[in-house]
Amino acid sequence: MEILRHVVLFIHLIGFAVLFGAWAVELFNGRRGITRLMSYGLLIAGVAGLALAAPWGIEYDLNYAKIGTKLVILVAIGALLGIGSGRQRKSGAVPPAIFWLIGILTAANAAIATIWR
Numbered sequence: 001m002e003i004l005r006h007v008v009l010f011i012h013l014i015g016f017a018v019l020f021g022a023w024a025v026e027l028f029n030g031r032r033g034i035t036r037l038m039s040y041g042l043l044i045a046g047v048a049g050l051a052l053a054a055p056w057g058i059e060y061d062l063n064y065a066k067i068g069t070k071l072v073i074l075v076a077i078g079a080l081l082g083i084g085s086g087r088q089r090k091s092g093a094v095p096p097a098i099f100w101l102i103g104i105l106t107a108a109n110a111a112i113a114t115i116w117r
């Protein structure tokens with residue numbers, strides 16, 4: 001069970017890497033758009049995160065305040081991806097505030113995961 005939990009955590013981290021990596025590519029190539037890869041990353045991180053939110057394969061208590069905060073942030077990122085890609089379709093560009101918030105909130109979730117104990 002413990003090994004399986006570590007595998008799910010690994011998948012969770014792949015989702016985070018795909019989301020943040022796809023965002024970083026858009027930041028550095030100057031397009032600053034929203035790509036489908038970002039949504040895939042969010043989906044992978046979200047599904048694996050929900051699986052990790054249940055207390056299986058561990059002998060300590062989970063920090064539900066931390067997990068709840070991460071869930072709220074994940075939903076906010078999902079909303080920004082939806083609104084941003086809608087704007088991108090209509091006007092060809094994503095408002096800078098939406099683009100930056102996606103990266104900042106993703107990094108914030110990783111910071112919360114690693115720093116808040």
Ligand code: HEM
Binds near residue numbers: 012050052
């Ligand atoms: C963009 C969204 C997310 C990012 C970037 C993210 C990032 C991370 C990272 C980097 C870790 C490893 C930390 C460590 O093991 O020390 C982690 C672990 C974890 N994440 Fe997430 N996460 C996200 C969303 C979620 C969601 C939505 C949930 C649950 C509803 C969740 C639940 C967990 C749990 C339970 C762990 C296991 C480690 C622990 O208990 O602290 N995550 N996450």
